[in-house]
Amino acid sequence: xxxxxxxxxxxxxLVVGLVAGTLNxxxxxxxxxxxEAALRGILVFNERRPPDDLPLRTGQLxxxxxxxxxxxxxxxxxxxxxxxxxxLVVYESLMDRGRREAIVRMKREAEHLGATMVFNVRFETSSxxxxxxxxxxxxxxxFIAYGTALVPPAAA
Amino acid sequence: MSRYENPQLPDDVNVGRENPLTEFLRLAAGxxxxxxxxxxxxxxxxxxxxxLIPFETERDWVGERLAPGSGLPAAPGNAEIRDYLxxxxxxxxxxxxxPAGMTLRAHYVDTEIANAFASLGGHIxxxxxxxxxxxxxxxxxxxxxxxxxxxxxRDPIAGIGGSAALLLVMSLVTGDASALSGAFAGVVQRGxxxxxxxxxxxxxxxxLRRHYGHAGGGTAVFKTFAQLRTAHGGEPPALLSTHPLxxxxxxxxxxxxxxxxxxxxxxxxxRLVDERP
Amino acid sequence: MELSNLEVLPGRTIVRHLxxxxxxxxxxxxxxxxxxxxxxxxVGGELKAYTELLNESRQEAIDRMxxxxxxxxxxxxxxxxxxxxxxxxxxAEVMAYGTAVVVE
Numbered sequence: 001x002x003x004x005x006x007x008x009x010x011x012x013x014l015v016v017g018l019v020a021g022t023l024n025x026x027x028x029x030x031x032x033x034x035x036e037a038a039l040r041g042i043l044v045f046n047e048r049r050p051p052d053d054l055p056l057r058t059g060q061l062x063x064x065x066x067x068x069x070x071x072x073x074x075x076x077x078x079x080x081x082x083x084x085x086x087x088l089v090v091y092e093s094l095m096d097r098g099r100r101e102a103i104v105r106m107k108r109e110a111e112h113l114g115a116t117m118v119f120n121v122r123f124e125t126s127s128x129x130x131x132x133x134x135x136x137x138x139x140x141x142x143f144i145a146y147g148t149a150l151v152p153p154a155a156a
Numbered sequence: 157m158s159r160y161e162n163p164q165l166p167d168d169v170n171v172g173r174e175n176p177l178t179e180f181l182r183l184a185a186g187x188x189x190x191x192x193x194x195x196x197x198x199x200x201x202x203x204x205x206x207x208l209i210p211f212e213t214e215r216d217w218v219g220e221r222l223a224p225g226s227g228l229p230a231a232p233g234n235a236e237i238r239d240y241l242x243x244x245x246x247x248x249x250x251x252x253x254x255p256a257g258m259t260l261r262a263h264y265v266d267t268e269i270a271n272a273f274a275s276l277g278g279h280i281x282x283x284x285x286x287x288x289x290x291x292x293x294x295x296x297x298x299x300x301x302x303x304x305x306x307x308x309x310r311d312p313i314a315g316i317g318g319s320a321a322l323l324l325v326m327s328l329v330t331g332d333a334s335a336l337s338g339a340f341a342g343v344v345q346r347g348x349x350x351x352x353x354x355x356x357x358x359x360x361x362x363x364l365r366r367h368y369g370h371a372g373g374g375t376a377v378f379k380t381f382a383q384l385r386t387a388h389g390g391e392p393p394a395l396l397s398t399h400p401l402x403x404x405x406x407x408x409x410x411x412x413x414x415x416x417x418x419x420x421x422x423x424x425x426x427r428l429v430d431e432r433p
Numbered sequence: 434m435e436l437s438n439l440e441v442l443p444g445r446t447i448v449r450h451l452x453x454x455x456x457x458x459x460x461x462x463x464x465x466x467x468x469x470x471x472x473x474x475x476v477g478g479e480l481k482a483y484t485e486l487l488n489e490s491r492q493e494a495i496d497r498m499x500x501x502x503x504x505x506x507x508x509x510x511x512x513x514x515x516x517x518x519x520x521x522x523x524x525a526e527v528m529a530y531g532t533a534v535v536v537e
Contacts, residue, residue, distance in 0.1 A: 087459065
């Protein structure tokens, strides 16, 4: 009986995680596509040297960051998949969303500065998986994108 | 002079094409199947290992107790009937080619639940509920011979060895050892594999023939069980049951008793009657 | 597709800069290999299963990055960088990124 309650609780969490997580992810992707379309005027490169032939610009650091957490379904699906090995698609979409969101936020900062180009873009990801007691808690990760925006002197 | 631009990029290359839900269901089914196969292998391995334990060791280990931890009443039902069961057990065992050193001890269990079982260490039990429903000694002999056949085949210890192996690995995986004691408590209600039951039936019929000169009167046992079971909501279909269905067993018994002339070789009545209400 | 982690391809002229491209993947090894790697961790030394895992992941990350670069019409990616981050025990994300360019 107690076991049945535990199993029922587990399945309920799984379904909630699946439904809420999928809706969340779909909404995030929709917003990402809109934002990316709106910010297409901001060009990003990871080369360190800006072109020499541009009119005079100043450089300014721009950063975008976001923390994204998994849902319960992702967590269970990933640990199940880990038993067999292979690609963890549920986490790939999470990492993809996080990184694109970080770029969008970085570009938005560049746009505020009046820049149209960001050079030397770098990524940083750190996982917040541990809950401090050493036990594996729900997975979440911070994504940072940063670079140098070329700001025209009039705007600066 | 180079140009700087950001063309539209495909935005879906970094996520695999698999649908997470279908993949999850597929893997969960695979895991369940894997657990089933490993469980079956563990059970089988555990039973084969347990069969290697010498009978003497098993008997010394269990001692005088019948199915410890089963919750059955400790007091013997009726000492006279128990002695009758013991005598019948010894007579039948003499017909069954038991290995040297395999001794049997009969018990008469004071409960209305109709049941008979073989436990560890050569203990054989018949309950009052079953005894009172049997119409003849021949039927009682079939029950006892069937249980002797289980002891002879070492089925009780094999069953316990199998469950113990399974539960041991399960408790290692889950880190919870509390279920382990259950391996030893299950002997009373344990069903063995269809093959073990059929083999025990065959051997019991054989013993009946040697003892009475015919195999008649045994079908009453399964008719009794069939009636009891119908009263409790019917039998499970053949595929779900590890016991060969009563109808199947009755057919086999009828076939074994085909040449029996009831007038020339009458059934032996039970020598003692349990007179309690 | 030519890849370089310099900002240039030596001897070639970059005519168009097509911007940031990136590829990433998350992978894990099956539980048996995780177990063996755990045992291996008692004595130290190379955890071959994980070396292999990260190499496979890196290759896939490069492939995905190249896919984006090709779609953009590039024939080279310069200034390629890798980064690896730990997701869970035995699972890791590997990422590759760079700037897609057209060289003559």
